[in-house]
Amino acid sequence: MQVKKKLLPANKYSIKCPNSMVPEFIVVHNTANDASAANEISYMISNNNQVSFHYAIDDKEIIQGIPENRNAWHAGDGASGRGNRKGLSIEICYSKSGGNRFIAAEKLAAKFIAQKLKEKGWRIDKVKKHQDFSGKYCPHRTLDMGWQRFLDMVQKELVGGVNMADKNTPSAWAKEAWEWGKKEKLLDGTRPKDTLTREEFAVVLKRLVEKK
């Protein structure tokens, strides 16, 4: 799944994403607008309002505007609100008029969210709506059409992917090396199918060199 990056310049972090963040869940929004994802992100970046979001998704593409390790102002629950400080925000486009473009945008969003859940090792309960944090009726069209229906769309995308049991068992071809890494204490022995960050890699390298 392709995600385009059109990231906010760092000189605007103080307005749009002042705090570092380790995301804990996803917050779903509808834009209440008829602009494309590219236009939503451009507008968000160009204005100086304290309004921001991590991803905008339309019927054709997923665009990221804010890095996942920064907070964004989207949940309406204040400067220290959980939604604003821990939520990974996703705007689904074309919700004002709805129709086929919105249907397709919602579908792409469900796919993207399912992938995000897999990537983070999260379950469906990590998918929240804006309404959960400020009471605002958002994602309005998704709610009109049925929130549970949307969660079911995400869940359906999850099925056929890697489930949690598989995720915690190393593949046959990697089992021997995995067990060795564990025995030598180079790896902590958890999350065999997760991605490795550069900092985790540095820790493994240091452990390996220091063993000699």
Ligand SMILES: [Zn+2]
């Ligand atoms: Zn919203």
